Amino acid sequence: MTPSRLSHRPGVCAALAALALAGVAAPTAPAHARQPDPIPPPAPEISDAVALSRIPSDLMNSEGLQLVLDRSLRQLMVLRDGRLLRRYPAAVGTEGWETPAGRHQVLEKVANPHWEHPGDGRTVPPGRTNPLGSRWIGFYRSCEPRTNAWDGERYLSVDGCTVAGFHGTPHRWTVGRAVSHGCVRLFEESVQEVFDLVQVGTPVTVLP
Numbered sequence: 001m002t003p004s005r006l007s008h009r010p011g012v013c014a015a016l017a018a019l020a021l022a023g024v025a026a027p028t029a030p031a032h033a034r035q036p037d038p039i040p041p042p043a044p045e046i047s048d049a050v051a052l053s054r055i056p057s058d059l060m061n062s063e064g065l066q067l068v069l070d071r072s073l074r075q076l077m078v079l080r081d082g083r084l085l086r087r088y089p090a091a092v093g094t095e096g097w098e099t100p101a102g103r104h105q106v107l108e109k110v111a112n113p114h115w116e117h118p119g120d121g122r123t124v125p126p127g128r129t130n131p132l133g134s135r136w137i138g139f140y141r142s143c144e145p146r147t148n149a150w151d152g153e154r155y156l157s158v159d160g161c162t163v164a165g166f167h168g169t170p171h172r173w174t175v176g177r178a179v180s181h182g183c184v185r186l187f188e189e190s191v192q193e194v195f196d197l198v199q200v201g202t203p204v205t206v207l208p
Contacts, residue, residue: 036153042176043074043089051075051087059205066203067106067139067166067194069184071099074176076166076184078197086193089176091169091185096150099182100140100164104204107163109195110136133168133188135195139204140164140182166191 052060055068060082068077071092078086093099112126113136124130143161150156162182169175169185186194 034150037095040094040178046073046075048084048087051077052084054207055079062203064203065197066205067198068205068207069099070207071101071178072208074178076186076190076194078194086197088186088190088194090166091174091176091180092178093164093180093182094178097181098208099180099184099206100142101206101208104139104206106137106139106198106200106202106204107141108136108138108165109198109200110138111195113167129170131169133170133186133191135191136165136167137191137195137198138163138165166194168192 051070051073054070054073055077059066059068059079062079063081065078065080065085068079069075069090069092070077074090074092076088076090077084078088112134113130113132114126115124115131116122126134141161141163145160146156146158148155148157164182164184166184166186168188168191171185172187174180175185175187
């Protein structure tokens with residue numbers, strides 16, 4: 001599959017964004033009935049000073065461009081030579097499907113990605129209804145299976161490799177909340193700016 005062909009997989013990310021690799025995520029039968037969790041509230045507004053105070057000193061002293069995502073504050077920060085260039089509200093992974101913390105890097109950039117339904121193969125072309133929005137910036141890949149994981153609405157299992165990344169979303173109300181399956185949703189205008197700033201190899205740090 002070419003890099004421009006991305007799949008939305010229930011339980012992996014975004015509405016979700018995952019490469020159509022070996023496996024597919026599917027609802028699994030729960031061991032017991034469970035009511036859906038309430039929708040998480042949006043993160044409160046914060047100042048630049050508060051956002052920057054949580055960034056480790058070694059990152060603040062690093063040269064070049066880097067992305068720092070603070071999961072707790074649901075903020076994406078763009079730094080250059082330790083200076084804050086941009087700060088964006090972001091939707092992150094929900095409990096049990098947290099956006100992977102740690103040091104990563106941009107693995108791929110795709111403009112106007114397609115979304116392919118994993119069940120019926122239906123493809124959503126680029127446009128206002130595409131779950132990935134207009135840009136995809138992948139920074140994480142894992143081939144560890146997930147089984148019977150609760151995503152706030154249902155139990156899901158993932159068999160195969162999945163990825164996490166930054167992308168746009170047609171559901172603007174979700175930005176600032178912990179509602180995804182690991183990916184990072186940004187406003188369309190935000191993800192387009194980030195897309196133009198980063199390159200493959202740009203460091204990405206996800207703070208817990």
